[in-house]
Amino acid sequence: MKTEKKRRLRRNTRRSLINYAIVIAAYAIVQALNAGGNIKSSLQGQLVPICAYIVMAVSLNLVVGVSGELSLGHAGFMSIGAFTGIVAATALQAAIPAGWVRLMLAMVAGALFAGLFGLLVGVPVLRLRGDYLAIVTLAFGEIVKNIMNILYVGIDEKGVHIAALEGSRLVLSEGGVPIIKGPMGAVGIAKLSTFTAGFLLVLVTLFVVQNLVDSRAGRAILALRDNRIAAESVGLSVTKYKLMAFVTSAALAGAAGVLYGLNYTGLAAKKFDFNTSILVLVFVVLGGMGNIRGSIIAAALLTILPEALREFADFRMLAYAIVLIIVMLATNNPTMQQFFAAVMEKVRGTFRELFQKSGETVKGGGDHE
Amino acid sequence: MKKFLALLMAAAMVLAMAACGNNANNGGSNANNGGSNANSGGNTGGQSDAGNTNGGDSTGAVTLKIGGIGPLTGDAAIYGNATYWGAQVAVDEINAMQSDIKIEYKFEDDEHDGEKAINAYRSLQDWDVDVIYGCTTSAPCLAVAGETFADRYFQLTPSASSTDVTAGRDNVFQICFTDPNQGVTAAKYIAENKMATKIAVIYNNADAYSTGIYEAFAAEAPNQGLEVVSVSTFADDKNPDFSVQVRDAQSAGAELVFLPIYYTPASNILKQAKDIGYAPKFFGADGMDGILTMEGFDLSLAEGLMLMTPFNAYATDERTVTFIDSYKKLSNGVEPNQFAADGYDCVYAIYEAAKKAGINDGMSHEDICTALISAFTDSGFSVDGLTGSGMTWNTSGEVSKEPVAVVIENGIYVNM
Structure with a gap:
């Protein structure tokens, strides 16, 4: 009975469905707690950044884990997306009063721009x-x-104006407003991002990435990663498939940037530096290369962790580093792995017994690792 | 097995760290408790917020929770720590006074980052904060100001000097001069004292503070009959080499070099100008304050350097001396700079306004916000502090106080 079920749903499909289920369940739980007023203000403020970081991690995983290339500039795409999105959202303010429509259009614009730059960087490299x-x-x-x-x-009534180097070069008519002011970054952003928008973006990202990996193109990307020579010998175009993964990843990072940027009233370009790129890479590495579920969990946990450690005052940076080391050691330690496997087996056994007792058949998706 | 041991060791370290962290926190709150205990004699039991929710001021002491935000770690940590300790000095002084208002003070780290600043702000909200003190730096302050405006918290920043922070927000006030204000003041000062007519500017064009001052200076200079002959930029305060910028100023024949930058790059510029035998007048803004206490800095380089600073750490009046004394005890001997003095003045400004507005424990943070705004913008309200006497505020949140320029002579500030 069970084996038959397992065969009916392919392993990858099942894995993808579980990922959707986890994200939806997490969203439902948070919303339920929120409705009851049980979420602290500090966690509430992190919900949107967590969604943005999850999208960043999942999209970077497509490059690092799935296509096997190392990208250290993911924050650059996030930056392009964020500032494009902010300009688009501000420019459309008069034309489209509905916030969510503007957010969606801003995300599309941000993703397109970031994807375009991904293409420019990717084609030669x-x-x-x-x-x-x-x-x-x-x-x-x-x-x-x-x-x-x-x-x-x-921006003024004539349209969007762009200048470089000095603010005095930006000449606006009287009713004009500056949107991005050099080192000060974007000022006076109308906040549009919501947790629901973030949740939907995570779902879209999962849909895009998982379906790409599961498609014919995805198998080609995986083949190129595992053995480039063998893959080339059967006629796969290296550049085409690698570019596909890279540009998709850049576009998703752009959308994440829009979500992130429109969550704050002010945003400076310095935020998207090398450290942010490395932070996202840490999410991916810690969650497991190519493991999408791992990326989601790692991004969420590692965003919450430094805030949860605020109590530690000056020692929190040290504590954060040590927790990272523990996670790395624990997930690679055979003794620990055996321990976790044994625990999971027990849990599974209990579930199985419970279901068998009540005479129900096990529903797919409830009891997997 | 070895790995398992390593794991155990790491776990033990985290636990030890947790213990340390808690101790550190307890230390902080003990200090606060000490302060409030000192004067709880006439008022037992009615101290906590919960105890006095409906009490009004008839019950005596009112507890005002001030939550600070600033960078305690990262590149900007020296500024954040200065505002943290500076305010702590004022809080301790006020709590030791026989006053009706007691202050509870907590400071959260923002790592000079907007996202972290919002997190810090949110965690202060969980602590039931009444008034926000911060942020130390402009960019994070901008993000937090948007939130406090929407949530109705009164916010007073010691050192976020961009005009964008206060623009369009009635609840945000500054105790420092704004960047454009400093640029205009500098141009006027140079022209009025006939220091020079040919000016060179070296500024950090990746820094909002530096850019803000430069732009206002460049716009005002022609009105004052000053000629800006050379403008050069750099993009990182850690930049070690300024020979190109200095030579550019030299070859343009500038008599005065205006440095609206922080003291770390400025110290390099002074050194490299001396190395090539270029000796113009140097004029800095308030970011230059701190250059004399910089580690490994040759004091003779700063001789004759002029800067605009609201705070003179070499002043001999009693208040400054006491402040420096108490500050050094908190900071383990680090000298206070203008950030610390700004922080000190912030707490006193909030305290004076709270006294004037008649804040009581029954008030929500929205009510406190409204009351403090009307107190601050009241024409009769003024605060005397370390960074200026008779400070007043207008409705846009900008401070009005006398700018002070000093010149460095024999390694100390001398008022000009």
């Missing part, structure tokens, strides 16, 4: 072998940060 992508994306992230730092964007 993905033709190279070795670690060149890592080096170029690293430089790309820094370039984006520095350009954003000297960029001045404003």
Whole structure:
């Protein structure tokens, strides 16, 4: 009976469905707690950034885990997305009063722009072998940060104006408002992001990434990662498939940037520096390369963790590092793995007994690892 | 097995850390308790918020919870720590006074980052904060100001000097000069004292503070008959090499170099100008304050350097001396700079306004916000502090006080 069920749903499909279920369940639980007023203000404020970081981690996993290239400039795409989204949302303020429509359009604009830059970076670089992508994306992230730092964007009735280097070069008519002010970043953003929007973006990201990985193209990407020569010999185009993964990842990071940017009234370009790229990479590595569920959990936990450690005062940075080390050791330690496996087996056994006693058949998706 | 041991060790360390962390916190709150215990003699039992919810001021002491936000770790930690300790000095002084208002004070780290600043703000909300003191730096302050405006908390920042922080928000006030204000003041000061007519500017164009001052200075300079002959930029305060910028100023024949930057890059500029034998006048803004106490800095380089600073740590009046004494006890000997003095003044400004507005424990943070706003913008309200006497505020939240310029002579500030 059970084996038959398992065969009916392919392993990958089942895994994907569980991921959706986890995200939806988490959303439902948080919303339920929120309705009851049981969530502390500090956690409530983190819900949107957590969603943004989950999207960042899942999309970076597509490059690092699935296609096997190292990208160190993911925050650069987030930055492009965020500032594009902020400009789009502010420019459309008069035309479209409905906040969620503007947020959606801003996300589309942010994703398109970030994807475009992903294409520009990817086309020359993905033709190279070795670690060149890592080096170029690293430089790309820094370039984006520095350009954003000297960029001045404003809007008046004639349209959007862009200037560089000095704020005095941005000439606006009387009713005009500056949107991005160089090193001060974007000022006076109308907050549009909500937890529900973040949740939907996570679902869309999962849908895009999981279906891409599960498709014919996804199998080609995996094949290229595992053995480039063998894959090329059967006629797979390296650049095409790697580019597919890279651009998708960049576009999703752009959308995450929009979600993140429109969650704050002020946003400086310095936020999206090398450290942010590395932070997202830590999510991916800790969650497991190529493991999408791991990325989701790691991103959520590691965003909450530093805040949960606020009680530790000055020692929280140290405590954070040690917790990271513990997680790494624990997940790779055979003794611990056996222990966890045994616990899971017990839990599963109990469930099985319970269900058998009540004469019910086990529903797929409830009791997996 | 070895790995398992390593794991155990790590777990033990976290536990030890937890213990340390808690101790540190307890230390802080003990200090507060000490303060409030000192004067709870006439008023036993009615101290906590819960105890006096309906009490009004008839019950005596009122507890005002001030929550501070600033960078205690990261690149900007020296500024955050200065505002943290500076305010702590004022809180301790007020709590030791025979006053009706007692202050509970908590400071959260924002790592000079908008997202972390919001997290810090939210955790202060969970602590039932009444008034927000911060943030120390402009960019995080901008993000927090949006939230406090929406949630109706009164906010007073010691050092976030961008005009964007207060623009359009009635609840946010500054105790420092705004960046444009400093730029305009500098241009006027240079022109009025006939220091020079050919000016060079070196500023950090990746920094909001530096850019803000420069832009206002550049706009005002022509009105004052000053000629800006050389403008050069850098993008990182850790930049070690300024020879290009200094040579550019030299070859343009500038008589005065205006440095609206922090003291770390400024110290390098002074050194490299001396190395190439270029000796113009140097003029800095308040970010220059702290250069004399910088580790490994050759004091002779700063001789003749002029800067605008609201706080003179070498002043001999009693209040400044007492402040420096108490501050050094908190900071383990670190000298206070203008950030610390701004922080000190912030707490006194909030205290004076709370006294004037008649804050009582039954008030929600919305009521306190409204009451403090009307107190601050009242024409009869003024505060004397370390960074200026007779400070007043307008409805836009900007402070009005006398700018002070000093010149460094024999390693100390001398008022000009």
